[in-house]
Amino acid sequence: MLGGQQVGAGAGVPAARSARCTDSALFAVVIELLREVGFDRLTIDAVAARAHVSKATVYRRWDGKAELVVAALRDRHVGVLNPPDTGSLRGDLIELLRATAAICVADCDLMQALTFAMRTNPELERLVRHQVLPAGRVASTAILVRAAARAEIPPEAGERELFHDLAPSLMMSRIVAHGLPADDAFLTQVVDQVLIPVLLYHPDRPSHA
Template identity: 40%
Template sequence: MPDAEPRARRSRLSEDRERELHSAVIDLLREAGYDALTMDAIAARTRSSKATLYRQWGGKPELVVAALRSCRPITAADIDTGTLRGDLHELVRLRCGTSVRDASLMRALGQALHKDPDLMRAFRTLVVEPENAALDTMLRRGADRGEITPGRPAARFVPHMVLGALAARPLLEGAEADPAYLAEYVDAVVLPALGL
């Protein structure tokens, strides 16, 4: 039910105007970081009133997370290649594209997520939980097709494995996780853990 209210608030803006606002928020985040980002700065950059921004999104955390979501036009819910292996390969390929493009942005937000409980709550509610639900659906489809055993214990850790691969390679190898690396990771780590 909490989701219905934000959707109703945002419905007053055209899709183009909403995209314009989201793009400005992302640009400001890259320029100043989350802590220095203010609703005043967003209002000035987008030629909006602060009242409009608050009415549409409720606050800075919700607006920032909405802008981040708009950077990901394809989500896990949009992926269905017909096989679990294909789905996971497509998922990491898409994550790789957004991860490499926005690595510095996400690193800066990582600090803010841990310091700002409202941002963490909004991020979990609007990004993490829907993506995890979509990933669960993907794994359930794989089980329904007989590709994996239902209730496989490793299934619960697939989000951790994918996120871990994206975060660990820069630290351990000094390189971003590119599509070839992630495809190899899925085949060598994730699929065997799922029994494939």
């Protein structure tokens, strides 16, 4: 039962009706149910029933719940992290963090539920790590390519794993874990004191300590 209505098989849904459900509509249902019941209680039966498709329609595309959830997450963030070219590395990074912060605020409850589920579901954790997280690097990589072309950073700076991990980790920690605002003062501090120094770090330079 879900919302007072049975969310059973959905197997009797006519094929023509099933065909009208686009991937985006199906993904919207997945996100909706994730918010309502969490990953553990979400079922393919419930998704199929609310989306008015058959379970067979879902299983023809995805092997199981974890694969479907990851596909929905990837679809949700396509095009979101595409900040404009401001003409400078600093400006681009601030815009990237604004976009990242907006996602964290909008999906705070969703991220908390998934983070908890990943601790007990190795398959979900593996899929998120290999299919969702790398997709988030598209925007940051584009920013670094532009910055290297402007000679603001060395070309090899874009290969530093630490940089790509820092921004989302800091946003998640501040907004999702601690419930604090990520205003422009905080974002500027992260860019000026953390991200740019990491990109400009040169291991051969003598320490000033």
